[in-house]
Amino acid sequence: xxxxxNKDIISIKDYSKDQLEKIFDYTExxxxxxxxxxxxxxxxxxxxxxxYEPSTRTRLSFESAMASIGGNSLGISDISxxxxxxxxxxxxxxxxxxxxxDVVILRxxxxxxxxxxxxxxxxxxxxxxxxxxxxxxxxxxxLFTIKKEKKKIDGLKIGIIGDLKYGxxxxxxxxxxxxxxxxxxxxxxxxxxxxxxxxxxxRKKLTFTESTDLEEYIEDLDVVYxxxxxxxxxxxxxxxxxVKGSYxxxxxxxxxxxxxxxxxxxxxxxxxxxxxVDKTKNAKYFEQAExxxxxxxxxxxxxxxxxxx
Ligand code: NCD
Numbered sequence: 001x002x003x004x005x006n007k008d009i010i011s012i013k014d015y016s017k018d019q020l021e022k023i024f025d026y027t028e029x030x031x032x033x034x035x036x037x038x039x040x041x042x043x044x045x046x047x048x049x050x051x052y053e054p055s056t057r058t059r060l061s062f063e064s065a066m067a068s069i070g071g072n073s074l075g076i077s078d079i080s081x082x083x084x085x086x087x088x089x090x091x092x093x094x095x096x097x098x099x100x101x102d103v104v105i106l107r108x109x110x111x112x113x114x115x116x117x118x119x120x121x122x123x124x125x126x127x128x129x130x131x132x133x134x135x136x137x138x139x140x141x142x143l144f145t146i147k148k149e150k151k152k153i154d155g156l157k158i159g160i161i162g163d164l165k166y167g168x169x170x171x172x173x174x175x176x177x178x179x180x181x182x183x184x185x186x187x188x189x190x191x192x193x194x195x196x197x198x199x200x201x202x203r204k205k206l207t208f209t210e211s212t213d214l215e216e217y218i219e220d221l222d223v224v225y226x227x228x229x230x231x232x233x234x235x236x237x238x239x240x241x242x243v244k245g246s247y248x249x250x251x252x253x254x255x256x257x258x259x260x261x262x263x264x265x266x267x268x269x270x271x272x273x274x275x276x277v278d279k280t281k282n283a284k285y286f287e288q289a290e291x292x293x294x295x296x297x298x299x300x301x302x303x304x305x306x307x308x309x
Pocket of ligand 1: 057058129135168169227228267268
């Protein structure tokens, strides 16, 4: 039996380096399969999605991934049109989704929401973003992109820039990177530094520096991972306005980077990467978004097939 079969994906912390590498191998495999064979992988299977927060890439890449491997998707992307509006609980909604499908993709504003959902669901839950806590499938796609572009992860210098306080992709990425031998530099405005209580465990596996000065590191980095300032998670808009636009990767910054370094961003971007950087060879964020379709197809194929594919 394949070890991912019928399992939830709640936290990236549940994955070893071996398991991550296996997922990357299956992703490569899916990318190289001819379309008719690919469409057999989840034929007749149904994915459901339940999104309590906005999404473009995560939901659509799951849908697109499921279609590419022959499965169907159904779900709720606008909670105001569901029975949540009538007061139905998360537990009951998840129970119903798990009756109508083989796997449930959940995004919710509360930390712990996916773990809770997995306790009431009769089908595997995939965490598509839980509060400021985690976004494990984004980290899998980020790590896969780093490996694909740089041909390795070990030995790299990785800068993570922007909103390290509220950005959940950062916590999942750091936990994933804890499996590798990397130099991490965290760069953020002071009020948006990493939440030290949330990286208590990660600290044991990963060494990193913290700084407010991007210029100090930019020339040395192999990977420049930029994040959006998470306006919606600030308790006070005044606080957001103080840090808005703190770091902008424009052509001036891009010119300082190593020729073969890559710029990643989970997207959506606002003003933190200017659009004229898109055409440079360092910009890999759209490739990263595309890779999300294949890493998710691999995950679905593994979760839904006892013997893998
Ligand atoms: C991220 C998220 O929802 O955490 N989006 C995504 O899934 N690619 C990042 C963000 O919203 O800034």
